[in-house]
Amino acid sequence: MSLILDTGLVEDISQLGPISLFKRALKFSRSTYLTGAQERVVAVGENSSIRIEKGLFSFDPHQKQHYNLSLTKRLSHEHFLTAAIPFNPSIAFDVVIPLAAVVFPAEGPIHISCPQGKERAASALLHEIIRGRLVEPQLSSGTLDVKETESSIEFRSRVVDAIEAIKTSSLEKVVLSKTACLSGADLPGADQILEQLARDRPDTYLFSTEKYVGASPELVVSRQNAMIASHPLAGTAHAQDQALLLNSVKDKEEHQIVVKQIINRLEELGIDASYQAQPTLVRYNELVHLSSWISGAQGSPQPFTSIEVAAHLAPTAAINGEPFDDAINYILCSEPLDRGLYGGLVGFQKQNGDGSWILNIRSVQIASGNLVLRAGAGVVEKSDPIKEDMEASAKISSVAYSITGHQF
Numbered sequence: 001m002s003l004i005l006d007t008g009l010v011e012d013i014s015q016l017g018p019i020s021l022f023k024r025a026l027k028f029s030r031s032t033y034l035t036g037a038q039e040r041v042v043a044v045g046e047n048s049s050i051r052i053e054k055g056l057f058s059f060d061p062h063q064k065q066h067y068n069l070s071l072t073k074r075l076s077h078e079h080f081l082t083a084a085i086p087f088n089p090s091i092a093f094d095v096v097i098p099l100a101a102v103v104f105p106a107e108g109p110i111h112i113s114c115p116q117g118k119e120r121a122a123s124a125l126l127h128e129i130i131r132g133r134l135v136e137p138q139l140s141s142g143t144l145d146v147k148e149t150e151s152s153i154e155f156r157s158r159v160v161d162a163i164e165a166i167k168t169s170s171l172e173k174v175v176l177s178k179t180a181c182l183s184g185a186d187l188p189g190a191d192q193i194l195e196q197l198a199r200d201r202p203d204t205y206l207f208s209t210e211k212y213v214g215a216s217p218e219l220v221v222s223r224q225n226a227m228i229a230s231h232p233l234a235g236t237a238h239a240q241d242q243a244l245l246l247n248s249v250k251d252k253e254e255h256q257i258v259v260k261q262i263i264n265r266l267e268e269l270g271i272d273a274s275y276q277a278q279p280t281l282v283r284y285n286e287l288v289h290l291s292s293w294i295s296g297a298q299g300s301p302q303p304f305t306s307i308e309v310a311a312h313l314a315p316t317a318a319i320n321g322e323p324f325d326d327a328i329n330y331i332l333c334s335e336p337l338d339r340g341l342y343g344g345l346v347g348f349q350k351q352n353g354d355g356s357w358i359l360n361i362r363s364v365q366i367a368s369g370n371l372v373l374r375a376g377a378g379v380v381e382k383s384d385p386i387k388e389d390m391e392a393s394a395k396i397s398s399v400a401y402s403i404t405g406h407q408f
Helices: 007-016 018-025 055-059 069-076 119-131 152-168 190-200 239-246 249-268 306-313 324-334 385-404
Strands: 031-036 039-044 048-052 080-085 093-097 100-105 111-114 144-148 173-184 205-209 212-216 219-224 227-231 233-238 271-275 280-284 287-291 294-298 345-350 355-359 363-367 370-379
Touching (some): 007 018, 018 119, 039 119, 048 055, 100 119, 111 119, 152 370, 212 385, 233 249, 239 287, 249 287
Antiparallel strands (some): 031 039, 080 093, 080 345, 144 173, 205 212, 212 363, 227 294, 280 287, 363 370
8 A cells, every 4th residue: 555645635635525526536537435434535546346256245254155365365455445235245246446545534634545556646636636627516406206116005015924924934023125216307416416415414424336325324334443333223213203212112122133133243253242221312314213332342363354344244134134044035035126235335445454334225326317216114023014114215205305305
């Protein structure tokens, strides 16, 4: 890894800020915007791309038939990497090594890294980007329409089937997803969507990568030195119903399933994790969630990298279910549409193995001629099909409103 120490360049980028830098960079090269724990990152250009054929399982130390230690070590020597990882951990994806990675910490000066020997090329690209003209995005003024791909009756029927499966099998929880398409003559682009989400949801983990733009409230895992943190959410209500959420037996049960699974899977990696005795409420616009912070320290002389920990956790019970294998098999066999990147991970890793991996939810997929929005609802034995349907639709509507400024 090399650090770019051009004082003038650092000052110019610091004045721009991460979102303005990203919007400019989009005009010149492949670029990714990511919010991690205590820092924001803009990855610019592509030095190389590595296809991970066996998916996220390649990095999971407990998937012995797939785990690739040499690949893990190879990536840990790269100056920086980013990835958008599918929900299904066995599906192939690309790890991208950017030409330059600009890290904006919560406090202190920014720093810029690049591959060894690429300092001149990285500096030249960044200078070109900051000289570029930035055109402020405008919200779409055309007529936009949101249409769910299945009716409420169809989704509720799937919830009923899931409840029956929970009653008659080893399943404790399964998360069902619902899909909608936003169409119109004047759809916003990635830069417009990110700008609007940043204004509307500043306290979330913002990201724009691989045709996905989102404002996720959920941190799957962060590694800083030997410390590991996770912030799962499970249990949702409208803001005006937050008192009911705190006293909801169903939502507390759903939340505890998620927390227990993450604790157990961290312990399988030798990480002694602690968590809150009781979940707390977090609010993101019109929705509130039950949340718990989980943290622990790695004691190994060679601690697992952030992507290895993420590989063993994902997809967590917050988007998959419990038991892990039963839930993912149920989802892959029963959902009418492939989730693709929805419910997977977006994130980054530095050369020392530190990094952050965010759950890809509250997001929009930029597709040909439309925008695809998805949302999930966690189903347990006490679930009400009508309420689960309303929860999924409310999540879709909240994202649609954020990215368009129109109420649906």
